[in-house]
Amino acid sequence: MSERRRAHEHHLSMATYMALAARNLTRNSRRTALTLAALVVAIGALTFLMGFMNAYLVGMNENFVLVMNGHIQIYGPEFKDSNLIDDYMPDTAPITAALDGDDRVRAWTQRITASGLASVARSTTSVAVVGVDPLREPEVGRLRTFVVAGEWLAPEDAGGVLLGVDIADNLEVELGDKIVMMTQGPGGDIVSEAFRVRGLLHSGIPDIDRVLALVTLSSAQSWLGLGDGATEIVVRTHEFETVDAVADALVAGVGQSLDIRRWYNQDPLIEQMLEMQDASHLIIIAVVISVVLGQLINTMFMSLYDRVREFGLMEALGSRRRNLFAMLLWESILLVSIGGFIGYAIAYGAILWTAAVGIDLSAFGDTLASMYIDPIIRPVIDLQSNLYLLGTIIVTAILAGLLPAWRATRLNPVEAMRQI
Amino acid sequence: MALIETENLVKTYRLGDITVRALNGVTLSVGNEEFVVLAGRSGSGKTTLLNMLGALDMPDSGTVRIKGEEFINLSKDARALFRLRHIGFVFQAYNLIRVLSARENVAYVLELQGVPKSERHRRADHWLNEVGLGDMGDRRHDQLSGGQQQRVAVARALAAEPDIVLADEPTANLDSGTGQQLLDTMRHLNEVHKTTFVFASHDPVVIGAAKRLVRLDDGRIASDEIKR
Incomplete structure (x- = not known):
């Protein structure tokens, strides 16, 4: 063989x-x-x-990401831990300039978030007051699509508020009604302001329907005395895949002392x-x-x-x-x-x-x-x-x-x- | 040198509490071109001896050599290789791989031997022709009679060009006429191709065809005679 x-x-x-x-x-x-x-x-x-x-x-x-969290959120270094308005970002211009210069960023918006109370004559309920930029916000999130009655906030509307439908039910208020909202300003001072209900939000998401009270960013800034400052900047990128790169670039550039979070770190459930x-x-x-x-x-x-x-x-x-x-x-x-x-x-x-x-x-x-x-x-x-x-x-x-x-x-x- | 040499083979089996001595000191020598029949009544040890000659079963003691090569202590795979190179088998029944045609059954062993595809098909057809089944290469076992299946097994055994063909009761399931035809074919192949055949059988047809008859009784060789 x-x-x-x-x-x-x-x-x-x-x-x-x-x-x-x-x-x-x-x-x-x-x-x-x-x-x-x-x-x-x-x-x-x-x-x-x-x-x-x-x-x-x-x-x-x-x-x-698209409801309101964005791909990346930027806070002052202590804000998420303290949840105090004192820890806001007084000067956001370097950050927004960096975002404008990054092609991977699709849109960004600034917000002011504060815990507070909303009251009418016979009832009071807790709310999350969120000051939003009416023009930029829809580029980043879907809050505008949840308006089921009334209208989205106009940029110049200093006294308007949009309420989650459950808040409106609790307070028994309707479009056009006046409510008073109260929160802590810098230094712990209690500040209050009257707003008129311009619209109602329904999303099915408890964090929105039960607690959200939207006002314009400029009215929140002036009400709380924050100048041009904000408590957070929310960023939307073009692609999910570029989130880490954009966040890393922000940390390396302007974010050394900021708290920069990615979408997947935002919610324990997610x-x-x-x-x-x-x-x-x-x-x-x-x-x-x-x-x-x-x-x-x-x-x-x-x-x-x-x-x-x-x-x-x-x-x-x-x-x-x-x-x-x-x-x-x-x-x-x-x-x-x-x-x-x-x-x-x-x-x-x-x-x-x-x-x-x-x-x-x-x-x-x-x-x-x-x-x-x-x-x-x-x-x-x-x-x-x-x-x-x-x-x-x-x-x-x-x-x-x-x-x-x-x-x-x-x-x-x-x-x-x-x-x- | 003899083609097959056994020395003092002993093999015992246990059947429940009983120990059966199937082989009791068998010493045998088979030369080239022989046509040997191991005969004996049922239980005489002829199939056990044949299985040992074919490296299918191992003795308790004693030695078996084929062409001087001892295989008792080889591994299972090494014994498979030994069989592939030296030994062809024809069994009593269930001789064919059922899902393969007659030609593929013959070619299967050739493929194991590493024969190229074109050559193994040519050789398969040649040996099927030699056993009178030249036109039945595409048939599977259920399209072949018992005698034809045994002939395919003979063709398969010879196509591998073994040193020895071992046949265990090859005519047991055949009528006497078909059994005689099969024996005539094997005897013809022994004479033409000089292949050594060793049978284990108690069939008078097989015994009558033997050139050498070795009778076994109670695991011993009772007689060993050259017939013609």
């Missing part, structure tokens, strides 16, 4: 392994069909579920949801794998036991253990790949269709809105999800084939050929 042939001894081609795998799968077509059905359902459900989760998580992130995104994918994958694995391993073992004599024969003919191992493993991989592909294809079609028409969860609108989730979900599959799915299929196939394949290598050819 030539050296070249000896080098190829015991090497079966992929074509041979695949032919054996495919033909053995058709040996018991009913069993194969049942296993394929389980795989199609499992991989299909997993694919669609991932698409659904991606949609609401991406939507949640965007909504969180941060946890993001951290949970990968974990929840993995948990779902683990559940799906464990559900289908039992069926698959059973199928592969049945396939092995049906052919014990044949494996004995192959071993007698000179097949090595690795040949038998590879045969069962490829059979498992082929089975899972076919089931996975069909399941993925069906789910992908379902994702495209539901993305076009949208899954309407408006019945849970306020609950979803409170978590910054759109009531119309449009599933989407991204590269990372595809990689997760591919990994799931490969891991499932290998796990299902591993034990029966190992068992095949332990067969004694003489005993195997005695099997009936």
Whole structure:
């Protein structure tokens, strides 16, 4: 025998392994069909579920940023800890100049935020007074879109206020009514001012509907005596991906003594949801794998036991253990790949269709809105999800084939050929 | 040097509480081109001896050498390689890989031997033709009769160009006419291609075809005679 042939001894081609795998799968077509059905359902459900989760998580992130938080928030160094108006930023010009000079920044706006009380003759309720720039604010957030009665603030409207609908209900006020708002000015002095209700805000988000009282930035500055200062600057970038770079540039440039925060650090809920995104994918994958694995391993073992004599024969003919191992493993991989592909294809079609028409969860609108989730979900599959799915299929196939394949290598050819 | 040499082979099995001595000191020598039948009643040890000659089973003591090469202490994979290079098998039944055609069954062993695809198909067709199945290469086991399946097994064994073909009760599931045809084919191949055949059988058809008859009784060689 030539050296070249000896080098190829015991090497079966992929074509041979695949032919054996495919033909053995058709040996018991009913069993194969049942296993394929389980795989199609499992991989299909997993694919669609991932698409659904991606949609609401991406939507949640965007909504969180676009409602009023922005991609980046800039505060005075102590403001977020003390929540005192004394810790405002008296001179924001260097910061806004830096933002204007950065092409990655789409828009920015300044605000003044202060805790206070809103009163009418017979009732009082706590509010978060927020002074906004009526022209810049809509470029950064969606507060303007939540006006359900009345009008958005006019820049020159020094005495107007927009209230969350729940505040208006608590105070029993309507458009045009007068309310008095009271808060602490610099140095701890209590300051109060009368405003007239110009509009009502409804968003479904408790932080807006139950506590927000919007006034113009200029009226807040003059009321609280902050000059041209602000408690925060909110920045919106063109892309999510550039947020860190813009924030880093701000820290390196003008922000050495400022508190500069990124969107994903703003809300513990959002941060946890993001951290949970990968974990929840993995948990779902683990559940799906464990559900289908039992069926698959059973199928592969049945396939092995049906052919014990044949494996004995192959071993007698000179097949090595690795040949038998590879045969069962490829059979498992082929089975899972076919089931996975069909399941993925069906789910992908379902994702495209539901993305076009949208899954309407408006019945849970306020609950979803409170978590910054759109009531119309449009599933989407991204590269990372595809990689997760591919990994799931490969891991499932290998796990299902591993034990029966190992068992095949332990067969004694003489005993195997005695099997009936 | 003899092609096959065994020395004092001993093999015991446990069947529940009973210990059965299947081979009890078998010493045998088989030369090139021989056509040997190991005969004996059921339980005499002929299949056990054949399995040891084929490196499928290991003795408790004693040695087996094929072309002077000892394989008792080899690993499972090394014994598979030994079988691939030196030994062809024809079993009593279930001889074929069911999902493969007759041609693919023959080519399977050739692929394991590293024979290039074009050559293995040519050789498979040649050996199928030699056993009278030249036009049945595409048939699978369920499209072949029992005798035809045994012939495919013979073609597969010979295509690999082994030193020895071991056949365990190859006619057990065949009618006497078909069994005789199979034996005639194997005897012809022994004479033309000088391949050594060793059979384990109690079938009179096989025993009648033997050039050398070794009778086993209770795990010992009871007689060893050259017939013709």
